[in-house]
Amino acid sequence: MTKVLKGIAASDGIARAKAYLLVQPDLSFSKKSITDADAETARLKDAVDASTKELQMIRDTAAKSLGEEEAQVFDAHMMILADPEFVGAVETGIKNDKVNAEQVLHDVSANFVAMFEAMTDNPYMQERAADVRDVTKRIMSHLLGVTLPNPALIHDEVVIIAHDLTPSDTAQLNRKYVKGFVTDLGGRTSHSAIMARSLEIPAIVGSETATTDVAADQMVIVDGLTGDAIIDPSDADVAKYDKAAQDFAEQKAEWEKLKNEQTVTKDGKALITAANIGTPDDVQGATDNGAEAVGLFRSEFLYMNASELPSEDDQFEAYKSALEGMNGKQVVVRTMDIGGDKHLPYLPLPEEMNPFLGYRAIRISLDQQEIFRTQLRALLRASNYGKLAIMFPMIATVKEFKDARAIFDDEKAKLVAAGTSVADDIEVGMMMEIPAAAMIADKLAKYADFFSIGTNDLIQYSMAADRGNEHVSYLYQPYNPSILRLIKQIIDAAHAEGKWAGMCGEAAGDTIMVPVLVGLGLDEYSMSATSILKVRSLMRKLDTTEMKQLADRALADAETNDDVIAMVKAATQQD
Numbered sequence: 140m141t142k143v144l145k146g147i148a149a150s151d152g153i154a155r156a157k158a159y160l161l162v163q164p165d166l167s168f169s170k171k172s173i174t175d176a177d178a179e180t181a182r183l184k185d186a187v188d189a190s191t192k193e194l195q196m197i198r199d200t201a202a203k204s205l206g207e208e209e210a211q212v213f214d215a216h217m218m219i220l221a222d223p224e225f226v227g228a229v230e231t232g233i234k235n236d237k238v239n240a241e242q243v244l245h246d247v248s249a250n251f252v253a254m255f256e257a258m259t260d261n262p263y264m265q266e267r268a269a270d271v272r273d274v275t276k277r278i279m280s281h282l283l284g285v286t287l288p289n290p291a292l293i294h295d296e297v298v299i300i301a302h303d304l305t306p307s308d309t310a311q312l313n314r315k316y317v318k319g320f321v322t323d324l325g326g327r328t329s330h331s332a333i334m335a336r337s338l339e340i341p342a343i344v345g346s347e348t349a350t351t352d353v354a355a356d357q358m359v360i361v362d363g364l365t366g367d368a369i370i371d372p373s374d375a376d377v378a379k380y381d382k383a384a385q386d387f388a389e390q391k392a393e394w395e396k397l398k399n400e401q402t403v404t405k406d407g408k409a410l411i412t413a414a415n416i417g418t419p420d421d422v423q424g425a426t427d428n429g430a431e432a433v434g435l436f437r438s439e440f441l442y443m444n445a446s447e448l449p450s451e452d453d454q455f456e457a458y459k460s461a462l463e464g465m466n467g468k469q470v471v472v473r474t475m476d477i478g479g480d481k482h483l484p485y486l487p488l489p490e491e492m493n494p495f496l497g498y499r500a501i502r503i504s505l506d507q508q509e510i511f512r513t514q515l516r517a518l519l520r521a522s523n524y525g526k527l528a529i530m531f532p533m534i535a536t537v538k539e540f541k542d543a544r545a546i547f548d549d550e551k552a553k554l555v556a557a558g559t560s561v562a563d564d565i566e567v568g569m570m571m572e573i574p575a576a577a578m579i580a581d582k583l584a585k586y587a588d589f590f591s592i593g594t595n596d597l598i599q600y601s602m603a604a605d606r607g608n609e610h611v612s613y614l615y616q617p618y619n620p621s622i623l624r625l626i627k628q629i630i631d632a633a634h635a636e637g638k639w640a641g642m643c644g645e646a647a648g649d650t651i652m653v654p655v656l657v658g659l660g661l662d663e664y665s666m667s668a669t670s671i672l673k674v675r676s677l678m679r680k681l682d683t684t685e686m687k688q689l690a691d692r693a694l695a696d697a698e699t700n701d702d703v704i705a706m707v708k709a710a711t712q713q714d
C-alpha cells in the first residue's frame with residue numbers, strides 16, 4: 140500500500156530508490172552463566188573474525204569511494220580487534236567468570252573506555268575510547284546475530300532513512316549511491332539539510348516517523364521540492380514523479396544558461412549571488428553554479444573533518460586552495476563556529492542545558508585564544524592568494540567584536556613585523572545572527588567592515604524556536620514581520636556607515652524572501668551553491684523600485700508570515 144509521509148523539504152530534486160535504514164539495532168542482552176567455556180570462547184572468536192572481515196571490507200570500500208584519509212578510522216578499529224590485550228581479556232574473563240561472552244565483552248570494553256578516557260593529558264589516547272566503543276558494538280552485533288548499518292558498504296542506489304544525520308554522517312554519504320535521504324528529525328536549516336544541499340542530494344527532514352514507517356528495501360520517492368516521501372509508490376506515482384524529475388532537470392538546464400551572466404535586476408542593478416561552502420572541495424560546486432563570490436566559508440568543517448585541531452599549515456593550505464579556486468573573487472571565511480550542534484571529538488565542551496545558547500563560536504575563540512590565533516595566522520598568510528574577507532560568528536556585543544578584531548590586528552602586526560607578506564585590504568566583518576546585535580547594528584557598523592545576516596540563527600533566537608526541532612518548525616518563520624524589521628535595521632545601519640550588507644543564512648536563497656531583500660537593498664546573497672542560478676534567474680525579473688514598494692508594504696501592513704508570503708506571491712507572480 141502506498142503511503143505518503145510529509146516532512147520538511149530540505150534539498151531540491153526528486154529521487155527514487157529502495158530504502159536503506161540507517162538505524163542502530165537493539166544490542167541489549169542479559170547476563171548468563173555458562174558451563175562450556177571453550178564453546179563460548181569459540182563463539183567469541185567467530186564474532187571477532189566476522190568483525191575483522193567486515194571491517195576490512197568497509198575499509199576497502201571507504202578507501203575507494205571516500206578516500207584513503209576517511210578510511211583510516213577503520214584501521215584503528217582493526218588494530219583493536221587484533222590487540223591480544225583486548226580480545227585476550229575477554230577470553231580470560233569467560234574462562235574465569237563462566238559467564239556469556241556478551242557480558243564479559245561489555246565489562247572489558249567498559250574498563251578500556253574508562254582507562255582511555257582518564258588520559259586527560261593525552262588527547263590522542265582519549266580518542267581511542269570512541270574506537271573501543273565502536274569495535275565493541277561490532278563484535279556484539281555478531282554475537283547477537285544482528286546487522287549493524289554500514290553506510291560505507293552501500294553499493295546500490297538507495298534512499299537513506301535515518302532518525303537524524305549528523306554533519307559527519309552526512310559527509311560520509313557517497314553521492315554515487317545515496318540518491319536521497321529522509322530523516323525523522325531536523326529542520327530546513329539544520330546542518331544535515333545544509334550538507335544535503337551542498338552535495339545536491341534531494342532530502343526531506345523532520346518527517347517524524349520515517350524510521351518506523353519505512354522498511355528496508357521498500358521503494359521510496361523523495362520529493363525534495365515539496366517535502367513528500369512516497370513509500371511503495373504505485374505505477375501512476377512513479378510516472379508522475381519521473382515527469383516531475385524531468386521537469387526539474389529541464390528547469391535546471393534553463394537556469395544553467397545564466398552561469399556566466401552577472402547578477403542584475405530587471406532595471407539593471409548589480410547584486411552579488413555567492414555560495415556557502417564548508418571545505419575547499421566545495422569551491423568546485425560554487426564555480427560550477429556560477430557563484431560570484433563565496434559569502435560564507437564555514438571553517439568549522441575543517442575542524443570537524445580532522446581528528447585533532449588542524450595545524451596552522453593545514454588551515455593555510457585549505458584557505459589558500461579556496462582563494463585560488465575562486466580566482467580573485469571574494470571569499471568570506473567565517474572563523475570557527477563550533478558548539479550548538481557542531482562538535483569536535485577532540486575538543487571537550489561542557490555539558491550544557493542549552494548548547495545553542497551556550498559556549499560556542501566566538502565565545503570559544505575569545506576564551507581559548509590559541510586556537511583562534513592559529514586560525515587567524517593561517518588566514519592572514521593565505522590572504523596573498525586571492526581576495527580574502529573574514530567574519531566572526533555569533534557576535535552579540537560591541538566589545539566582543541572589538542576584542543576579536545584586536546586579536547586579528549595583533550596577529551597581523553606580528554606577522555608583518557616578522558617579514559611575512561599579508562594582504563592589506565582584508566575586510567573584517569561579522570555575522571548578524573543574534574537579535575541583540577541587530578538592535579545595535581548602528582553601533583556595530585562603526586567597527587565592522589560588513590555584516591552578513593545569519594538568518595538560520597537569527598530566526599531561531601528571535602522566535603525562540605530551535606532551528607532543528609520539527610515540533611516547533613511552525614514557529615520558524617523567515618518572513619515574520621519581526622524578522623523583516625530586524626533585517627531592515629541591519630541593512631540600513633550598514634549603509635548609513637557606507638558598509639555592505641549580505642546574507643548567508645538559508646533565507647538568502649529563498650524565492651519568497653529574495654524579492655523583499657532586493658526591496659530592502661541587500662547587497663550580497665550567499666546560499667547553497669545549487670540555489671544560485673534559480674535566484675539569479677528570479678532577480679532578472681525583479682524591478683528594484685517595485686520591490687522597495689513591496690518591502691515597504693510588507694513592513695507596514697503585514698501582520699503574519701503568511702501575509703508576507705501572499706504579498707510577495709501577488710507582486711512577483713509566483714505560485
Ligand SMILES: C=C(OP(=O)(O)O)C(=O)O
Binds near residue numbers: 435476594595644
Ligand atoms: C549562516 C548561518 O550560520 P550557521 O547556519 O552555520 O549557523 C546562520 O546562522 O544563518
Ligand SMILES: [Mg+2]
Binds near residue numbers: 572593595596
Ligand atoms: Mg549561525
